[in-house]
Amino acid sequence: MAIVSDANIQEAADRIWQAWETGQVIAPVRDRIGAGDVAAAYQVQEINTRRWEAQGRKISGRKIGLTAKSVQAQLGVDQPDYGILFADMEVQSGEEIAMGRVHQPKVEAEVAFVISAPLVGEHLTMTQLIASVGFALPAIEVVGSRVSNWDIRIADTVADNASSGLYVLGQSPRQLGDFDLRLCGMVMLRNNEPVSFGAGAACLGSPLNATLWLARTMAKAGRPLNPGDVVLSGALGPMVVAQPGDVFEARINRLGSVSVSFGMEPRS
Secondary structure (H helix, E strand, O other): OOOOOHHHHHHHHHHHHHHHHHOOOEOOOHHHHOOOOHHHHHHHHHHHHHHHHHOOOOEEEEEEEOOOHHHHHHHOOOOOEEEEEEHHHEEEOOOEEOHHHOOOOEEEEEEEEEEOOOEOOOOOOHHHHHHHEEEEEEEEEEEOOOEHHHOOOHHHHHHOHHHOOEEEEOOOOEOHHHOOOOOOEEEEEEOOEEEEEEEHHHOOOOHHHHHHHHHHHHHHHOOOEOOOOEEEEEEOOOOEEOOOOOEEEEEEOOOEEEEEEEOOOOOO
């Protein structure tokens, strides 16, 4: 794989940054960094993460993407990806989101974990992870893409902060031993009609498997998970396009429910 120049990485970061700032979609950035160069894509993501931190945005956690094997195969990769969550991305359950707030929004249901102890070191074990999870919550992730028509490959989505948008947390915390993370069933309703089904096993076999991958990866990247961090562990079922006026509710067996709605498009 050809080495990507610093100038091309900076150009890709600038294009994505402008899309975030203006609300306009852009052409894919893989033409600058290569369709499969994940390392270069994370460099792009890191440039914009530092920009946001310099603006005063506070990191509140991480999100894991590409946890379904079918989606990994579609993008030609064999592992998940991650993006950074910021505190201003959090939406309260039941709240309404303005349609213009997220580029090309889609919705998916997930299990969220809240970390209670530091997760440092590249050789973390599942035992250490379980001991460091404070509690779990039902969650809805509102994903969005700055790339026009979701025309993405792995480099595009990673560079674009893993196609992050917003996240919604339920308010029914559960301890890990209170429900089966692999077998917990999920149904997501749109306007009271079921539109997505799944279970914990759809997320790399278990949401904890995905979170262990994330914890190790973030420790290696120098951004380890810390107490209070939220982890969106990956979709339990297919994502659904959000339209103006839609109301979504995700129900996860023995974990609870979470909901969010989308406002109507503003009058022209």
